[in-house]
Amino acid sequence: MAVTTTDQPEGQRAELEDPLVIAGRRFHSRLILGTGKYASNDEMVETIRAAGAEMVTVAVRRVDLDATNRESILHHLDPAEFFLLPNTAGCYSAEEAVRYSRLGRETGLSDWVKLEVIGDQETLLPDTAQLLEAAETLVAEGFTVLAYTNDDLITALRLQELGVAAVMPLASPIGSGQGLLNELNIRLIKRRLDVPVIVDAGVGTASDASVTMEQGVDGILMNTALAEADRPVLMGHAMRHAVRAGRLAYLAGRMEKREWAVPSSPLEGMLA
Amino acid sequence: MAVTTTDQPEGQRAELEDPLVIAGRRFHSRLILGTGKYASNDEMVETIRAAGAEMVTVAVRRVDLDATNRESILHHLDPAEFFLLPNTAGCYSAEEAVRYSRLGRETGLSDWVKLEVIGDQETLLPDTAQLLEAAETLVAEGFTVLAYTNDDLITALRLQELGVAAVMPLASPIGSGQGLLNELNIRLIKRRLDVPVIVDAGVGTASDASVTMEQGVDGILMNTALAEADRPVLMGHAMRHAVRAGRLAYLAGRMEKREWAVPSSPLEGMLA
Amino acid sequence: MAVTTTDQPEGQRAELEDPLVIAGRRFHSRLILGTGKYASNDEMVETIRAAGAEMVTVAVRRVDLDATNRESILHHLDPAEFFLLPNTAGCYSAEEAVRYSRLGRETGLSDWVKLEVIGDQETLLPDTAQLLEAAETLVAEGFTVLAYTNDDLITALRLQELGVAAVMPLASPIGSGQGLLNELNIRLIKRRLDVPVIVDAGVGTASDASVTMEQGVDGILMNTALAEADRPVLMGHAMRHAVRAGRLAYLAGRMEKREWAVPSSPLEGMLA
Amino acid sequence: MAVTTTDQPEGQRAELEDPLVIAGRRFHSRLILGTGKYASNDEMVETIRAAGAEMVTVAVRRVDLDATNRESILHHLDPAEFFLLPNTAGCYSAEEAVRYSRLGRETGLSDWVKLEVIGDQETLLPDTAQLLEAAETLVAEGFTVLAYTNDDLITALRLQELGVAAVMPLASPIGSGQGLLNELNIRLIKRRLDVPVIVDAGVGTASDASVTMEQGVDGILMNTALAEADRPVLMGHAMRHAVRAGRLAYLAGRMEKREWAVPSSPLEGMLA
Amino acid sequence: MSASQPDGAIEIRLNGKPHMATAEQTISQLLEQLGLDPRVLVVEMNRQIIRRTELGEIRLEAGDVIELVHFVGGG
């Protein structure tokens, strides 16, 4: 973990060189954002900028031929400013997810895909059997696969064996905002994997992001926590700070918890 | 709550005008730091700067006449850069705390005091009866009193009645690093008080700070979480972000938690 | 801790001699119940019996001269079956609480009182300053005082010094059902006090009772968790088991938590 | 949920008819125990009796031909008193687990098997892909399969489709004593499955058992929490009460949590 | 303190409300009149608790403040 504080006169503006590297590509931000459910495209873009995210996910869908506005989200998200990561949201089988992945790649932006295979409509939990099957196919076809999965270590290890570029376990169900329900599982996954671990789904507010990063993971992907905040742009700022806070605290190495108190002021030198 | 995003081209650097105001004095940072237990004075100062704190606490102690180095901490903390807040740490009675407060004021820096009256050596929990007595005396003597107390609403209300400038309930025992043990009590205190509420003691890592600020409180005072981190300066950066993250998330208004999932990508437009 | 398993042929019915002793009086059950808010007196009595409680609290109120039914709760709770503990619920000053205590004693049942002095209508949190004053007066008048207080160790120690028979810290606000919000404070109080510690208020369901008893406290007082359950009698049975479960687990000494797994079946003897 | 309180004069001894039914077989106790890691066979049997368990798991291992004591655990556990459930602990593939299942069945006691396929030595987490394969084979061979799995709903649904008699998600890793780490996942599984859900592994103390049963699950299997307690027999009693407490509280329907307090004594009738 | 009525009736304060009682009436008589069982209640008169044994001896006077209390369900 090579962390260097950049040389500068004022401590409070010090920034750290601590990039997120996935498949050889460097990102300065460890926060990846979804682009769904915003009230407007302007709000979405402003929120992403507030959050400082460089990578954002997009979905592959039919052009709506009945709508007057048929414009792609590319009109609002300049690929020169943001790295676009197509997802396979809404796919319920390996076959379907592979089809969407190929369509996403054909836009010509990159061969990256955020692979999701959903197993249940109510919970949107992943179907890990189908996920593994799709991951195998896509890796063979040269895709850079970031795999959305549950918080099961065994599945995460298997995904890594298959050659995915990053494993993306959930904190809690998509859009639930319940935060990190099982810290242990996320820690286990991070400790055992070599590829980056990005926690995807379930973060609801800033402290959820901090506590998640404090487990040592490499990044977080979120969407609803921003899009459904009362003030999404402000929440974007909050999340930018929260992810950095959690990351830095992890690197700084927290104090031990104690059952008893320890004074912060000296015991000696008290007056008689 | 007048929060204004400063006008600027790049969202990711936007900062908010959201000062902490205590007794009419404005602070840009909502983080107040103790200055005890650092490995060196240099590390202390560097950590405070990394954390962006403007107000720091100091203890009043005898000059050590046996030591070769008898220098005051004022040699390291320039009152032009930092606002120094003398505390009464180590005092076990109202009388003692009043004596230390007067000595602290006599340095001529200000009439502010962080008032502590400890009730028990093992836990360093406050003696609220003595605290109220000392607060009454000091307010009458013109002190600006910031009162370290437990998380009891009734005591907090009584302190406010007595005219303290800020109420400082604990998150958990001093130096324990256990984080915010009782979110409800802190929320109750914040909702009912008009004077600023600064959570003092118990924060252990960045997410503790975020979750504390998310309760709506006005600021946090910490010491051990920084001084005992493996790398205090890095933890200073972490805490600067964490306090801001929690504050912004509070202002942004978090999404509701849900038991069920909600997709982030559209359900319509799937392929046949 | 002298715990003896009674001699008997079938393990599953084994009961333990582990009485709660307050002011020299032995109770077989560590569960004390309030008698308010039940749909009917019959349901109240049936619930108390299901819970196996021997001590129940009652309030002192004016006879309602306008009501046709002016009967005392003594018509339903036979003092030969239950030990009645008058409370001072609803009192906001030491003076008022002392007055109610004297009225309660005058019924001639006992000189015990569950002393409450409320500090705030919204939260029903105790006013510890008034509480200490009332406790001092009542102890001097020969009362056996069981003092409802917050979870502050310093106040608890002071109550013990004043001579109360039991200290009754809250788990969370009266009627809130939030469970034990601050395990540490309850553990600290129990470790430091010699008089019995009975957690009073806030328990919402069975596991709250178990986790509370596991901190080592001597008993629990509850009311709303039973009276507002969908089926109070069933919840009475649940709480009887829950208090015993938590107590026994405390006495049994739980296993250490581990970050890693340990098999329950032997590693040797696997087939080739 | 047909729950009937048995007719009887004294409420405190009332027991409920609320059997656990798996594959048509009724058990009075919802607590299933492992038989590993006890200091002695006597302690094991006494603990099981204290816990009131009817079903206990056993492992299939080679007879140790080098030991003087080659006796089977059947010398200590009379199949007339306890229902023995062979497990496949220690198996790392579907093939291995099927082999052990067949050997266990050949003892002639029953065709039940607690199916485990471990995916990782350090965490003992299940390999769900191998588990599903083994379950399919064993169901086809007429086994009554109780499948130890992780807390993933999708895998649980698939196991049910394959025809297992019960799904046994973990609370936390085997032998870790960390308790129920993800309440939501267990609730999701229980709500969606028709076959019994037995939480298996991770319970550490009584309140863990209560809180687990309060999610609505049908039973709990534990081993280390008893075998590694300081006093296993006492912990057996504790767990018997804890499982019943949690079950009854679930059936009784707990009160709603509130942020504010509600008095348990009447507001009317206060003195002037 | 307050005026007694011409016909021998006096006004007292009973459980917070004005109440007309007979002059010279004992507390026992008052309770009987109200149909209350003295064994399950406690009487406070002018902020003083009245022992059960004294209920038959103490006579009401105009302006007396009487509180009759008993146990009700409470937590």
Place this chain on the structure above:
Amino acid sequence: MSASQPDGAIEIRLNGKPHMATAEQTISQLLEQLGLDPRVLVVEMNRQIIRRTELGEIRLEAGDVIELVHFVGGG
């Protein structure tokens, strides 16, 4: 596969709905007719992805199943 219309019009399936196209029309022509910019969408025909460079060469036939997809906001 399906019958072509007398006047040279053919029916295809476009984004899940029946659509009348001109026989022998290229996909590029179809997109132009629909007012769609080929640079921000992807065309799938009969489950095969059509490269952007081929859009001008491939001609529609009756019964072709065409999917026009692009990126939308999603998480």
Place this chain on the structure above:
Amino acid sequence: MSASQPDGAIEIRLNGKPHMATAEQTISQLLEQLGLDPRVLVVEMNRQIIRRTELGEIRLEAGDVIELVHFVGGG
């Protein structure tokens, strides 16, 4: 598979270790020799489970792989 010994002894693999048995010996005889009660164990021979009723019929041959298993404490 493996060589039988001159004196009628054969080598088998028993619970993972080499073991010398008598040629033509039945499994029942082996168990008796080992002092084991066939009612509380299960015999697997060359990956096949041997029913209890067949133990007296099946004769050992050199190279046989025998597993004798039973229930032990486990969770």
Place this chain on the structure above:
Amino acid sequence: MSASQPDGAIEIRLNGKPHMATAEQTISQLLEQLGLDPRVLVVEMNRQIIRRTELGEIRLEAGDVIELVHFVGGG
């Protein structure tokens, strides 16, 4: 309170320990002797705080209890 020494030396109590000072010495002189900068410390004499401006005026007497305090790191 305590005896002054023959040679004009007096014993005071300084920061909790006995200390020999010169009779009639001012507090300023004491501080100078000790090498302490009066601008960053506070002087308490016999439980009374001494203003910085008075340090040069007040003279030590035998038995005086002097406390010299300053700020140190604390939380």
